[in-house]
Amino acid sequence: MATASGGAPMNRLGFLLAVRGAITDARVRSALGVTGLSPRHAMTLMYLDDAGPVSQQKLAELLAVDPSQLVAILNDLERDELARRRRDPADRRRHIVEITSAGATTLQITSTALTRCEDELFADLTQNERELLSGLLNRIRTADGQYNC
Template sequence: MADQGRVTQQPAGSSASPDTRLGFLLAYHGGITETVIRKALATTGLTPRHTMTLLQLAGGPVTQKALIEKLDVDPSVLVSLLNDLEGDALVQRRRDPADRRRHIVEITPEGTSRLRKSDVALDTVERELFADLGERDLATLRGLLGRLRTSPEDFSCTEG
């Protein structure tokens, strides 16, 4: 790792060491974090995507279209997620009485209970993962991560 947690930029065209490539560092730590989170959530019977969906629904019912936007997923992916969650009685879909073309999605009491269990699992992971960071560091990290450009449309190199 770079000295004192500082990462320096290499001049264009030079061979960079692994600790100077922020994208690789983020991917490396993200991969490990995802593995640990998956293991922790497995005890609840949920995947990270299922958990994220339930987290979005915890604030109250939303339209399926709004959920697609909040989760930033393809509609077919959301339908698959909701089918899984509905099959386990964790969410419920119903037609919007004001517009029969729209579906309203809401978390069920069983979904709320399962989400509480996932919160406990995630709290444990986060306590261990961020044990060496103080509140100020965590606030800085949240701010920096919130500023990352991680939508597919942000990247010209991903266009066909």
């Protein structure tokens, strides 16, 4: 046996990474569920909190999502008053997006949940090893150098 494949699937780094990533995604998703936010919602709030008010176009670029997908995310966030859109007076085609104070509060709760989730996932790794993992992941060659999400 084991003639053609080069062994079991999980000897393949590509598969291993994809699978562990999917498990992590599911866990993160479930952890964020306490606030009803998806990872993309949470990432959006994080960017808004981190970078301040930006246009939707710029935000879509940061998140590496299609502008049309960002619309739905912002609709949700705005409905829950976690973020706010306003027209750019200088160019009325543009929306300027910003986080609200309720958004910042929710982000903090999210952040706590995320930290607990990570501490479970990476419980067997030291802080050093987590940083090592982070560094290695950041050196994977993506098609566009973007993050996606």
